[in-house]
Amino acid sequence: MFNIIKEWIPEGSHVLDLGCGDGTVLANLKKELNVNGIGVDFEEKNIQLSLAKGLNVIEQDIDLGLENFENKSFDVVLMSESFQTLKKPEIALNEIIRIGNESIVSIPNFANLRCRIQLFITGKMPISSALPHDWHSTPNLHLCSLKDFEELCSKSDITIIEKKLIKSSGETTFLTRSFPNLFAEIAVYKIYKKS
Amino acid sequence: MSNKSLGVIKPETFSYKEEFLLESGKSLKRFDLIYETYGQLSEDGNNAILICHALSGNHHAAGFSKDDDKKPGWWNELIGPDKAFDTNKFFIVSLNNLGGCHGSTGPSSIDPETNNKFGKDFPLVTVKDWINSQNILREHLQIERWHSVAGGSLGGMQALQWAIDYPEKIKKAIVIAAAPKLSAQNIAFNEVARQAIVTDPNFEKGTHHPKRGLGLARMLGHITYLSEEVMKEKFDRDLKKDKIEYGYGIEFEVESYLRYQADNFSDKFDAHTYLLMTKALDYFDPSKYFEGDLVSTFKNTNSKFLVVSFSSDWRFSPKRSKEIVNSLIAAKKSVSYVNIDSYQGHDGFLFPDDRYVETIKTFLSSDV
Numbered sequence: 001m002f003n004i005i006k007e008w009i010p011e012g013s014h015v016l017d018l019g020c021g022d023g024t025v026l027a028n029l030k031k032e033l034n035v036n037g038i039g040v041d042f043e044e045k046n047i048q049l050s051l052a053k054g055l056n057v058i059e060q061d062i063d064l065g066l067e068n069f070e071n072k073s074f075d076v077v078l079m080s081e082s083f084q085t086l087k088k089p090e091i092a093l094n095e096i097i098r099i100g101n102e103s104i105v106s107i108p109n110f111a112n113l114r115c116r117i118q119l120f121i122t123g124k125m126p127i128s129s130a131l132p133h134d135w136h137s138t139p140n141l142h143l144c145s146l147k148d149f150e151e152l153c154s155k156s157d158i159t160i161i162e163k164k165l166i167k168s169s170g171e172t173t174f175l176t177r178s179f180p181n182l183f184a185e186i187a188v189y190k191i192y193k194k195s
Numbered sequence: 196m197s198n199k200s201l202g203v204i205k206p207e208t209f210s211y212k213e214e215f216l217l218e219s220g221k222s223l224k225r226f227d228l229i230y231e232t233y234g235q236l237s238e239d240g241n242n243a244i245l246i247c248h249a250l251s252g253n254h255h256a257a258g259f260s261k262d263d264d265k266k267p268g269w270w271n272e273l274i275g276p277d278k279a280f281d282t283n284k285f286f287i288v289s290l291n292n293l294g295g296c297h298g299s300t301g302p303s304s305i306d307p308e309t310n311n312k313f314g315k316d317f318p319l320v321t322v323k324d325w326i327n328s329q330n331i332l333r334e335h336l337q338i339e340r341w342h343s344v345a346g347g348s349l350g351g352m353q354a355l356q357w358a359i360d361y362p363e364k365i366k367k368a369i370v371i372a373a374a375p376k377l378s379a380q381n382i383a384f385n386e387v388a389r390q391a392i393v394t395d396p397n398f399e400k401g402t403h404h405p406k407r408g409l410g411l412a413r414m415l416g417h418i419t420y421l422s423e424e425v426m427k428e429k430f431d432r433d434l435k436k437d438k439i440e441y442g443y444g445i446e447f448e449v450e451s452y453l454r455y456q457a458d459n460f461s462d463k464f465d466a467h468t469y470l471l472m473t474k475a476l477d478y479f480d481p482s483k484y485f486e487g488d489l490v491s492t493f494k495n496t497n498s499k500f501l502v503v504s505f506s507s508d509w510r511f512s513p514k515r516s517k518e519i520v521n522s523l524i525a526a527k528k529s530v531s532y533v534n535i536d537s538y539q540g541h542d543g544f545l546f547p548d549d550r551y552v553e554t555i556k557t558f559l560s561s562d563v
Contacts, residue, residue, distance in 0.1 A: 014527060038524060044550060051531060051554065054561035056499075058520060058532045068521040 013075035019082030023050030111145030201258030229298030230290035234282035247346030247353035253297035256289035302467030345369035347544030362497035374515035376480035385473040388412035410457030422507035422540030489522035505543035
């Protein structure tokens with residue numbers, strides 16, 4: 001997945017990583033592409049780990065708003081696998097688009113075949129490498145399928161410039177390409193909105 | 196948490212013998228700055244950290260002044276071997292600012308022109324003046340560039356001003372429990388404190404120490420440094436005696452504490468210095484040279500910033516720290532922000548909360 005993100009981010013760009021976690025992605029982008037970036041996270045541990053990597057990190061709860069970031073103030077806004085954990089994903093999506101010239105959002109695909117089979121056969125919430133948590137301890141609040149996400153984008157007049165559909169191992173297969181909503185486990189989108 | 200202490204520290208005094216022009220247009224013929232240092236300056240000279248003090252602080256930030264000293268310096272919990280500001284790694288400089296009353300030139304010093312104390316005739320100095328005088332001290336100490344400048348409250352404002360005024364001389368700025376400028380409410384508290392001093396009959400006469408007025412100013416200040424929560428924890432509504440007496444004596448524990456703080460402080464502190472320090476706070480507004488725009492104020496800064504606030508601080512609340520952070524982000528600067536969960540109020544910056552200590556340590560040791 002990092003390889004996909006890396007290809008979409010121009011060297012030396014100004015990057016905002018929303019939900020930067022322990023800062024691994026941002027640190028690698030800094031190392032490989034010399035980006036100048038800021039991470040945002042709310043977990044004390046993540047902030048500490050990001051600081052230890054020498055990153056800029058802001059303690060902030062994305063669900064409480066992103067008004068403090070100015071319009072088009074970053075070349076790229078990145079939200080890697082935390083979209084589904086937000087309380088108000090639709091608002092956040094529009095904020096991401098407002099702040100970045102381009103945005104990259106990745107989501108786990110809840111309509112993946114494995115999830116469907118697990119739910120169908122066992123009658124229980126699916127667990128997979130892309131969705132590793134039990135239903136009662138998952139940080140995920142708004143799981144969706146690729147179709148759902150794409151519908152939300154089109155409803156908000158957001159254009160999908162590029163998308164990569166992968167298994168959680170990062171590989172792309174004939175099946176993930178042909179029947180993404182069934183076989184892709186993670187989708188990475190590059191999106192923007194005409195102003 | 197490290198309990199190691201630095202032991203007894205002897206201050207030094209640097210005398211600057213040339214005329215020093217102040218922001219107000221006035222000048223000082225010369226000045227002294229008293230300072231302490233902790234740790235060793237490395238051979239490449241890249242490990243020097245300047246600590247800036249707050250309103251009533253001084254140069255004695257860590258260690259003890261003498262063998263039988265009961266209390267160590269005001270930031271002893273954070274400065275020392277293996278502490279947040281680790282003296283095994285860093286060379287730390289802490290001074291008493293111009294206008295102070297602990298050995299640097301200030302209202303209680305002798306005016307060479309009159310051979311009397313400056314008193315009320317000591318010119319008002321600003322945060323900008325402090326940074327300029329600290330820069331002269333930097334040159335004297337032969338430090339090419341500060342590794343970091345750090346401080347809480349008014350000290351944090353100095354760290355900001357350093358980054359703005361001497362962008363090439365400061366690698367990292369640690370701005371703790373500060374604000375980009377005072378609000379009307381902040382100024383109002385300072386004004387009440389000043390009125391308490393200047394309306395003290397002893398002050399008006401100009402001959403005696405206005406102990407009562409200075410004590411009142413300190414009481415008021417002290418309340419604003421604490422959160423309601425911490426006052427509840429320390430005193431709640433506890434009484435000195437077992438029942439109320441329907442009089443105006445000291446009845447509640449909190450009253451007793453405030454009066455003790457007032458007495459203790461006003462015996463040791465100079466009233467004119469207190470007035471001057473509150474004015475320096477009120478005047479602080481680095482954006483005034485940039486048409487009030489904080490983003491442009493930060494345009495030429497070249498430091499990596501760490502901004503820290505405390506959740507229960509209402510004197511300079513987290514919101515004020517976020518104003519600094521957001522302007523730095525908009526100016527595309529390197530900035531990290533941490534809001535420490537604390538119940539201590541503004542005074543939180545003085546205590547060694549685990550997360551706070553780790554944050555500073557990590558920020559100081561990470562690459563630029």
